[in-house]
Amino acid sequence: MGGEPVRRAGRGGRERVLVAASSLFARRGITATTMEDVAAEAPVSKRTLYAHFPTKEDLVLAQLDHLLGSGYTLLETLARADLPPRDRLLAMFAVRSRPDGVVGGCPFVNAAAEHPDPSGRVHAFAREQKLVMLALVTALVDELGVDAPELLAEQLVTLADGAASRAMVLDDPHYGRHARAAAETLLDHAPRRSRERSGPAGIG
Incomplete structure (x- = not known):
C-alpha cells in the first residue's frame, strides 16, 4: 500500500x-x-x-543530540544536584541496557569509531561530549577535595568508557561492577588537599 x-x-x-x-x-x-x-x-x-x-550525517548528529536529553547518557546523571558527588561518580559504572534490551555501549564512542575523521562533524560532536563528561567528572572529584583532580578524573572516565565498551562486546549489563570496584579504590586512596588548600582546584 x-x-x-x-x-x-x-x-x-x-x-x-x-x-x-x-x-x-x-x-x-x-x-x-x-x-x-x-x-x-x-x-x-x-x-x-x-x-x-x-x-x-544530519540524522546521526540529531540522534546523538536526542540521546543527550533522553536520560540514557551519563551526562545527565553527572549533573544531578540531588546526588552527592561520590554517588554521581560511581553511577558512571552502572551500565544500563537500552529500553529495547540492547547493551549498546557508549553511543558517542560508537559514533566516533564509525566516523573516524577527527575533523568530521560526527566525530567532533562525540569528542565534545567526552570533553563535557571529563569537565563534569573533574568538578565532582574536586568537590571531594582530591589533590590534582584532573588526573583522577582522566582515570575515572577511562574506566567508565572501558566498562561500557566491554559490557557491549560481552553483552553483559552488569560488567560495570568491575570498573566500579577499581573506581572506589581510586577514590578512597586519592591524596586529599590540606585544609589550607581545601577550596576549588587552583585556589588557596
Missing part, C-alpha cells in the same frame, strides 16, 4: 525517526543502517524522513 504510514499516537514523525535511529544504530551500527531502514522502523515515508534530515 502506498502513502504515508499510519502514525503512532503521541509521537510526531521527527521523534519517531530519532527513536528508531537510536534503536537501529545500537543494534546494527550506524554504517550498516540505511535511511530506508530508519524510515521503515519509524515508520514514516522517505519524503518525511528526508524533510527532517536531508543527509544521514
Whole structure:
C-alpha cells in the first residue's frame, strides 16, 4: 500500500525517526543502517524522513543530540544536584541496557569509531561530549577535595568508557561492577588537599 504510514499516537514523525535511529544504530551500527531502514522502523515515508534530515550525517548528529536529553547518557546523571558527588561518580559504572534490551555501549564512542575523521562533524560532536563528561567528572572529584583532580578524573572516565565498551562486546549489563570496584579504590586512596588548600582546584 502506498502513502504515508499510519502514525503512532503521541509521537510526531521527527521523534519517531530519532527513536528508531537510536534503536537501529545500537543494534546494527550506524554504517550498516540505511535511511530506508530508519524510515521503515519509524515508520514514516522517505519524503518525511528526508524533510527532517536531508543527509544521514544530519540524522546521526540529531540522534546523538536526542540521546543527550533522553536520560540514557551519563551526562545527565553527572549533573544531578540531588546526588552527592561520590554517588554521581560511581553511577558512571552502572551500565544500563537500552529500553529495547540492547547493551549498546557508549553511543558517542560508537559514533566516533564509525566516523573516524577527527575533523568530521560526527566525530567532533562525540569528542565534545567526552570533553563535557571529563569537565563534569573533574568538578565532582574536586568537590571531594582530591589533590590534582584532573588526573583522577582522566582515570575515572577511562574506566567508565572501558566498562561500557566491554559490557557491549560481552553483552553483559552488569560488567560495570568491575570498573566500579577499581573506581572506589581510586577514590578512597586519592591524596586529599590540606585544609589550607581545601577550596576549588587552583585556589588557596
